[in-house]
Amino acid sequence: MPASSSRRTPPRAPGRAAGQPGRSRPDAPPRRARASARASRRGSGLTTRAAVLALVVCALALSLAYPLREYLGQRSEIAALRERTAQQEQRVAQLEADKARWQDPAYLRTQAEERLHRVPPGESHFVVKEPDRSTARQDTEEAAPRADERGERPWFGTLWESVEAADSGR
Structure with missing residues (x-):
């Protein structure tokens, strides 16, 4: 190479002849054909590896x-049983306290x-009964005139008469 030349040429790859730029083998297709074949394979967007990986992920x-569903269901069931156990323990504690209270003579x-309205010996016991609301209603109903007094018959009397009339019509 001459020293005055500022341009350098790239070194040639082994096996390339000077008259065949771009071809490494005589039977190989041109570079553009290989690049377009690679691009058409990539253009589908889904390679075999990606399909297998997707299949494995779906199977897993x-x-x-x-x-996982069973595990989560069992966890919720265990939590419910623990809560129920805690409630029952509180109930047992309450019943034991009641039992201890009933053991006290006082x-x-x-x-x-x-x-039982029990009175110790020597004491007098008085029970005052307050008027019941149901008796107050009866008093007001008694004050109102009854259906017999007004000349009306009760509904069941009319019903019974219609049944008797139907029987006698046979």
Whole structure:
């Protein structure tokens, strides 16, 4: 190479002849044909590897879906059972406290006095009954004139007469 030349030529690849630029083998298709073939394979957007990977991911997702659902269902069931157990333990504690209270003679005496109207010896016991609301209603109903007094018959009397009339018509 001459020293005065500022342009350098790229070194040639082994096996290339000077008269055949761009071809490495005589039977190989031109570069443009190879590039267009590669582009057509990439143009489909889905390679075999991607399809296999998608299939494996779907298979894993489907195989894990049912056990995961069962696991989550069991966790919620366990939480419900724990809550129920805590409620039952509270109820047992309440019943044990009631049992201990009933073992106390003073509480027992108080309950007997309240519930059975028991009076200790030497004391007088008075029970005042307040008027019941149902008796107050009866008093107002008695004050109103009855259907017999007004000359009207009750509905069941009219019904019975129609049944008797139907029987006698045979």
